[in-house]
Amino acid sequence: MARESIYKKYKPANIPKDVTNTPSFWFIFKDYKMLAKVTETGISIPYGTLEELEITPIRTQYLGTLEGKFCYSAELEPGTESPDEMEFRDLMSIYEVLDEDIFLLAGKALQTVRWDRDHQFCGRCGAETETSTYEMAKICPECGFKSFVRLSPAVITAIIKDGKLLMAKHRYREDMYGLIAGFVEPGETLKEAVERETMEEVGLKVKNIKYFGSQSWPFPHSLMVGFTADYESQEINVDGNEIIEAHWFSPNEILQYPSKISIASDLIEWFIFKFDKQKKLKLNKKRNQRD
Numbered sequence: 001m002a003r004e005s006i007y008k009k010y011k012p013a014n015i016p017k018d019v020t021n022t023p024s025f026w027f028i029f030k031d032y033k034m035l036a037k038v039t040e041t042g043i044s045i046p047y048g049t050l051e052e053l054e055i056t057p058i059r060t061q062y063l064g065t066l067e068g069k070f071c072y073s074a075e076l077e078p079g080t081e082s083p084d085e086m087e088f089r090d091l092m093s094i095y096e097v098l099d100e101d102i103f104l105l106a107g108k109a110l111q112t113v114r115w116d117r118d119h120q121f122c123g124r125c126g127a128e129t130e131t132s133t134y135e136m137a138k139i140c141p142e143c144g145f146k147s148f149v150r151l152s153p154a155v156i157t158a159i160i161k162d163g164k165l166l167m168a169k170h171r172y173r174e175d176m177y178g179l180i181a182g183f184v185e186p187g188e189t190l191k192e193a194v195e196r197e198t199m200e201e202v203g204l205k206v207k208n209i210k211y212f213g214s215q216s217w218p219f220p221h222s223l224m225v226g227f228t229a230d231y232e233s234q235e236i237n238v239d240g241n242e243i244i245e246a247h248w249f250s251p252n253e254i255l256q257y258p259s260k261i262s263i264a265s266d267l268i269e270w271f272i273f274k275f276d277k278q279k280k281l282k283l284n285k286k287r288n289q290r291d
């Protein structure tokens with residue numbers, strides 16, 4: 001993947017800071033929807049003080065700075081109306097039109113808001129928690145139990161056999177073929193997760209597993225870790241549970257795939273570039289037009 005590190009522009013914060021009366025970027029959520037400024041030229045994140053924005057959140061979390069400007073996540077009471085010229089939008093539905101750094105921060109904000117909301121009380125003893133003053137954590141004053149923002153790593157793999165890519169239809173996404181993916185289980189390595197998921201979902205053994213890249217995926221709290229692998233043995237045998245169909249596709253047979261911001265599309269384009277020079281030319285042309 002060619003994207004630059006978010007840390008070139010963004011400095012994270014571990015220590016809570018109350019500068020809410022200073023103009024800041026606000027990643028504000030009501031349920032799972034984010035408040036966005038929608039204009040003819042695009043979608044942007046509200047910037048200003050809470051007073052200027054006429055917003056009264058029930059909880060706020062300091063996230064650090066983006067290009068020197070303060071950033072907050074915040075949660076609104078359910079039923080709150082959106083201010084003028086702003087709308088609540090599902091993050092998944094706007095990720096293609098948001099600047100990539102803003103999308104990544106919005107994802108972090110969404111996960112932080114959810115974590116704060118879901119850890120108001122201790123999961124061990126039920127006492128009300130307190131926010132740590134020196135790290136991003138909730139601490140139980142009764143039993144000392146600490147909760148950090150949850151992150152669930154998942155693997156996604158492009159499996160190749162004789163110049164063809166394995167693509168599968170997932171039960172939750174029947175309109176499109178995608179790659180084999182699944183959550184990492186406790187106790188296993190990423191490589192073992194790739195082997196297990198591939199065997200469980202499509203009954204295949206793979207070899208030459210190579211790291212490709214990773215991506216934050218805040219739906220709801222994943223870290224997607226991408227791999228490439230070669231087919232080793234066995235016949236396709238879908239589990240019928242998560243996967244309902246799977247086939248080998250040559251580059252020319254791939255007509256539709258997930259949107260450009262996901263690591264799945266990076267993996268599929270990597271495969272197309274590797275095995276089909278004609279399509280590579282077309283993709284480059286399409287990308288240039290898009291840019």
Ligand SMILES: [Zn+2]
Pocket residue numbers: 122123124125126127140141142143144145
């Ligand atoms: Zn406790």
